[in-house]
Amino acid sequence: MKNTLAKIHIAKKELGLDDGTYRAMLQNVAGVRSAKDLNVAGANKVIAHLTRIGWKPKTAKKVGRKPVPAKDKVRLMSKVEALLAEAGRPWDYAHTMAAHMFKVEKVDWLEYEQLASLMKALIIDAKRQGRDLG
Template sequence: MSRNPALAKIHIAKKELAIDDETYRAMLQSIAGVSSSKDLTDAGVTKVLAHLQRCGWKPKAAAQAGKKPSVGRGRKALIGKVEALLAEAKRPWSYADAMAKRMFGVDKTDWLDADQLVRLVAALTYDAKRHGRNLG
């Protein structure tokens, strides 16, 4: 497990288990011999995560790759184009959702209006050209 996501899991567990800072630091000291998570070794991270799970914390499954949005007929062709561009780039629907959030402040691709979908297709097309992918 890479370091930053592992440390993030420790802090998520701390929050979800409602552990106060003093108790948290005491736990780090007793489990791994450090007073701050930044000082944890890889083995220490593993020990702390295992301890937090024994205390009742259940890590959530990783986010799914996303699903194709359901939309009305008027936007079906645009959604099909987005789907094709994502497939060509081997990217999940969550990538398009993240672009929608960044470009328009809208959380989901299926919430975009037709004009926004046209602009999303343009951005994905630009990305494909930039990365040298064949568009047809």
């Protein structure tokens, strides 16, 4: 369901829907005012509607493999993954950042503090690129 909600928010941004139009669409299509209130069927209806009005989902890039983090790093790694997905960047981008920032070849090899710094760098990049993280 998280992936579906992410797609809805990406589509909203790519279609340039303002907040009022977006909430009205959610109400008309699924009977809710917020995407967090969608059930699976409602989310699928919204995705179908967004596709009908012109949104074209991008296929996932198959470049780079998703790291397998240690248990204490799972939440941070999920946040890094979300930031990469939102930016449309592959895991190889994060691996390159890890090598550049810490001289560590793979994201999965970063210490907790290094991974947190990598996440912060991705957040700064998102803000610099004008992407809305909220």
